[in-house]
Amino acid sequence: MAPRQAHDDQGIYALGVADLPDPLGPPGVRHDVVIAANRLPVRLDGDGGWALSPGGLVTAMTAVMEGRDAVWIGWDGGLGDAADSAPPARFGDMALRSVSLSETDYADYYEGFSNGTLWPLYHNGLLSTRFRRSWWAAYRRVNEKFAKVAIETTEQDGTLWIHDYHLQLMPAFVREARPDIRIGLFLHTPFPPSQLLMRLPWREAITDGLLATDVIGFQTPTDARNFLSLAHRMGRTEEVMPIDPVTEIIVEGRRVAVGSFPISVDVDRIDEMVRDPAAREAANAFRESLGSPKHLLLGVDRLDYTKGIDARLKAFEELLRDGTLDPAEVAFVQVATPSRDDVRGYSNTRTEIEQLVGSINGNYAQLGKPVLHYLHQSLPFEDLVHLFLAADVMLVTPFEDGMNLVAKEYIACRTDGTGVLVLSEFAGTAVELHQALLCNPFDTAGMKRVIETALTLPVEEQRHRVRAMRTHLWANTVHDWAEGFFRHLDDVHPRGQRG
Ligand code: ADP
Ligand code: G6P
Numbered sequence: 001m002a003p004r005q006a007h008d009d010q011g012i013y014a015l016g017v018a019d020l021p022d023p024l025g026p027p028g029v030r031h032d033v034v035i036a037a038n039r040l041p042v043r044l045d046g047d048g049g050w051a052l053s054p055g056g057l058v059t060a061m062t063a064v065m066e067g068r069d070a071v072w073i074g075w076d077g078g079l080g081d082a083a084d085s086a087p088p089a090r091f092g093d094m095a096l097r098s099v100s101l102s103e104t105d106y107a108d109y110y111e112g113f114s115n116g117t118l119w120p121l122y123h124n125g126l127l128s129t130r131f132r133r134s135w136w137a138a139y140r141r142v143n144e145k146f147a148k149v150a151i152e153t154t155e156q157d158g159t160l161w162i163h164d165y166h167l168q169l170m171p172a173f174v175r176e177a178r179p180d181i182r183i184g185l186f187l188h189t190p191f192p193p194s195q196l197l198m199r200l201p202w203r204e205a206i207t208d209g210l211l212a213t214d215v216i217g218f219q220t221p222t223d224a225r226n227f228l229s230l231a232h233r234m235g236r237t238e239e240v241m242p243i244d245p246v247t248e249i250i251v252e253g254r255r256v257a258v259g260s261f262p263i264s265v266d267v268d269r270i271d272e273m274v275r276d277p278a279a280r281e282a283a284n285a286f287r288e289s290l291g292s293p294k295h296l297l298l299g300v301d302r303l304d305y306t307k308g309i310d311a312r313l314k315a316f317e318e319l320l321r322d323g324t325l326d327p328a329e330v331a332f333v334q335v336a337t338p339s340r341d342d343v344r345g346y347s348n349t350r351t352e353i354e355q356l357v358g359s360i361n362g363n364y365a366q367l368g369k370p371v372l373h374y375l376h377q378s379l380p381f382e383d384l385v386h387l388f389l390a391a392d393v394m395l396v397t398p399f400e401d402g403m404n405l406v407a408k409e410y411i412a413c414r415t416d417g418t419g420v421l422v423l424s425e426f427a428g429t430a431v432e433l434h435q436a437l438l439c440n441p442f443d444t445a446g447m448k449r450v451i452e453t454a455l456t457l458p459v460e461e462q463r464h465r466v467r468a469m470r471t472h473l474w475a476n477t478v479h480d481w482a483e484g485f486f487r488h489l490d491d492v493h494p495r496g497q498r499g
Helices: 056-064 103-122 133-153 170-177 203-211 221-233 267-274 277-289 309-321 346-364 381-390 405-413 444-456 459-475 478-492
Strands: 031-039 042-044 050-052 070-075 089-091 094-098 154-163 182-186 215-218 239-243 246-251 254-260 295-302 330-337 372-375 393-396 420-424 437-439
Touching (some): 056 405, 056 478, 133 154, 154 478, 170 203, 182 478, 215 221, 221 246, 254 478, 267 277, 277 381, 295 309, 295 381, 295 405, 309 346, 309 444, 330 381, 346 372, 381 405, 393 405, 393 444, 420 459, 437 444
Parallel strands (some): 031 070, 070 094, 154 182, 182 215, 215 254, 295 330, 295 393, 393 420, 420 437
Antiparallel strands (some): 042 050
8 A cells, every 4th residue: 555654744643634624425425445433533622623533543544544445434523413414524535424423322322332331341341331221222323323324325345344342233234234245343442251241231232243244353362262252152153164364153154254453553654754864853852851861761542541551650659769760860751642531430540640640740850850741632643753762661551452552653663673662461462562571560569670671671682672573563564454354354255245
């Protein structure tokens, strides 16, 4: 696929989405490739403008959809019916088609079933999970609404690629009306052990929704195995054939491929950004602005209770308290994108993090020289690249994470091979990046030891590890991920075979 640099200056990443909206054409225009995700790649910000939507799904999909004639169906972040009648918009090469959410949909489908039930359940029950029948009803209703738009928008024998936990019933609605459409679904989150998922009162419907696809992609082999075990327990698999790297199952006489497709990053684009001398200068200037610390540690996350931001801050605080780290020599930068402010669990996490930030700086900063720099903001990707270039140690410590693209972005930026990635064993990324220093975020003493090792790791050892991880990333790019997924769709459901 063509490199995506053309959009970087005024398009997707810098987001002067000033040229939005741009007409897609009259309703009923159909596309060969249709992407469906809860969110569009851009969302309405509070001031009526457009901002890039947060999260790894959007980062990956905007990279791979460049140059393809496709439409992206999703919610634009507004509430009410206005979005349905608003003119469709374009984003880069893609047309956008918005699906409206009412205030009730937002409360019951988005905050409720998606983020109050499924998100904690799929992240291994990190937060107690609530099962409400009204939330489930809204989830069904909104999935049906998305399906209706996809049915209207997809060409005969076209491809529908659905993303994430919000839309797991959508495949069943689409298949019933349009068996010709090739349907894939990729889950960006983990998929929990069947024992945990069995708690869900609507487990059969979720299983059947997923099995209505042609290809179901997960982040890791464990996630794929967990789903296969669920499908087996539900008695849905007529035949099971491991055909590496996927397992094909027969469901009501139909082939369905279930496999692990680890998502990745656009390494060439990142490499191009990093090799610009201005990027290195910006990174140096940034480091100087922090007082040129001997050690610079970095965390970059959406503010989510799954990310273990609090765990890493506690470890950092203890390292300062017991004198292992000297506040005169170290700086820690934590950037946290605002996320799901109104969903249960998020405001508590934010409060806890901000109290830790206050206490760490209160105890260890000097006047005009914080030891911990905390931003609760979304930054342009260029700025993140400068931070990745400047940081000696990157801390990625989620309690549970489907993949974690930030870890891969950091390694993709380290062209000189230096730098240390401290990575949670519970991130999907850890399955691939074995040369990171792995840690258990539930074990503060263990995490402190790993951070200490990271800060004293000889440069030769750093290079050895980073180079191995870079080789892996260059052999498994986000474009390989998408092409692999489309290849399996072609194989399981050749164009024109059904419907
Ligand atoms: P998730 O999808 O759960 O948010 P990932 O690590 O997979 O986690 O993806 C996060 C994406 O969002 C990455 O591409 C990262 O660069 C980007 N990102 C994270 N924090 C920020 C921030 N503060 N500002 C802008 N982008 C961010
Ligand atoms: C994660 C999820 C995405 C989601 C993103 C941002 O990356 O996998 O599906 O879009 O977080 O969350 P939000 O709730 O703001 O869409």
